[in-house]
Amino acid sequence: MSSNDKDCQKERREFLKKGIAAAGSGLLLASAIKVGGATAQNSIDGGADSVLPLPKDLPADKNLLRMYQELHRALEKPMDQRQWVMVIDREKCVGCVSCTVACKAENCLPPGVVYRPVIDEEVGKFPNVRRRYLPRPCMHCEKPPCTKVCPVKATYKRSDGIVSINYEKCIGCRYCINACPYGARGFDWGEYYTEDTPEIQSYELQPGFEYGTARVRGKGKSPVGNARKCHFCIHRVNKGALPACVTTCMGRSTYFGDYSDRHSLVAELIGSTNVTRLKEELGTGPSVYYLS
């Protein structure tokens, strides 16, 4: 039995090694992103960000790993050669709303603001009934109806496809919110979850890092009084990390990548069967594709 023991020992050692490596690189990755975010005082365009290197051992599922690698490849290209898109697989989505929550946490969203709600609908009649889920981030349209109506050009489409908001320019007229056919734009009403309690809790006073700038919400200070919406976590993307909703999705049903890379995972998925976009007939050209 000694040889078996030896084998078991060997296996145990291997397992421990792999486990520590996994934990270690997980921590490394997490701290890399956090450090990057905390010191980021970049321009709102997030232009020339330094991309943090991917840890060597990233034991994640194949698709996640592939998305990370393709993301880093895309970041090596100039900004105007990237075309960020998202693909959401409605068959795999179980409606857990973790993406909604992760986005809320990542961007420190206050009451009244949600970037990625998950709409659910019941299809059919009992006993042939099921629920279908529709996670709805900002579509980052090719022809955005929202950028067209902004009187001060505070919201605009970047060359990498992201529809961005300049919080300092935005006057809060809410025209863009009315113009979005997907209801994807929201408004920061200036509320806090703990506002009628003895003390506003510290989690609400943490800075968000949207568009690469650290901002703590305060009365009369942007982004309070501004339009707000999903930005594909561009502050993370520019540092080499996938959007929060993508990494959190437990069903691996949300994908993100550079569509101009024709061999990327997102390009393969978009070329598969049964791909749709919301309200295609409007001609807005969304950058979010649904597999159903």
Place this chain on the structure above:
Amino acid sequence: MKKLYYLILSIMAVIGLWSVIIRLGEGMKVTALTTYSSWGLWVVLYIFFIGLSAGSFLLSTMVYVFNMKQFERVGRIALLSALVSLGAGMLFILIDIGHPERFWHTLVYRQGNSVLSWEIHFYLIYLVLMLAELWFLMREDLNKAAGGTGIKAAMSKLLALGYKAPQDAEQLGRHRKSAKKWLKALGIIGIPTAIAVHGGTGSIFGVVTAKHYWNSGLTPIIFLVSALVSGTALMAFIYAFWSPETDDKDTLLKKLGSLLALFISVDLLLVAAEYLIGFYSTSPEARLPLMNIVSGDNWYIFWIGQIALGALIPLALVARRNASRRAIGVAGLSVIIGIVAVRWNLIVPAYDVLPIHGLDKAYFDPRLVNHYVPNTVEWLSSLGLISLAVLIFSVAWEILPVIAEEEVQLSYDGQTNEVSTIKA
């Protein structure tokens, strides 16, 4: 009596300003607005006052551009109310935007594709135009009044901008002729400007593909016609009850009454077109807002406000053969109240259709619903700003030569190239 009037107005204005201060201090969270119903009472009143302004202005062009001498006496009143209404409209939008202190961004950062961006620039041109027209109209009387004493004299001196009416009759005649030419020119530029101002305000909504209820070519036209209706109604109201007694007061009022009836009829035609075509459709986004308007919880806004007060009662009052002055004046007031209902129904029902069905059930939050009822802060601030506007108009009426001592007929006598003067 007058003191009481001013006292009540001032109290309401102060209460309103206190609400505005709360709004400016605490931010937009003090309103009942939501993300899925993001334009409410303040925007309704903004479009109401812009419409009132454009309508009054277009009425004034009948005097100074089309030489319709019969409306001469209401010319200055029309211009003054157009000016004050514009100011009121701008105040309402100022408190509605999330960052009022950034309003100047609209004149520094612009966007060629945005109707709103164009509109704000048009408002500026329109404002300068009206100020210029009023100055040319009143400069002679201002110069005269500057010779007196008291606040009126001081204000008149300031507003005359240094103009001195020549003593010599021939020179005076030339000055008046030049003023008349300026007025005509400004009026001519003013017509497309006023149409752009209020047709543009309508287009702000008309171009929004996301809201089926707004997205129609009819929308800017409805806005313009409602503007003409409210402008004419305001003139009828003011002229009936506050203008001095003159020989032709009755005929002028009757003419205003006929004009009002005409504009109301056109407005009703547009309503009929919109509703009949809309109800024919099976699509929920076409039907739902209309259903809610005529038979929903707020049915009275349409039936009592828009139809009864805004159309049927005034039509009944002015259509009679010998409509009294009071009848025409009351018809004007009725229409003004009714048009507020019209403006509400132009904006708010669009939110009854969510951009994606089920969006309000996807994430539960009081600000993520499309149900909107204005709250106390919104009501008080609105009543306050309206009181302020009426107050400013009343004070201007007292101080400025809105009703001329000597009515100078600044319209052309086509035959003799002469400017004639008629005694008031």
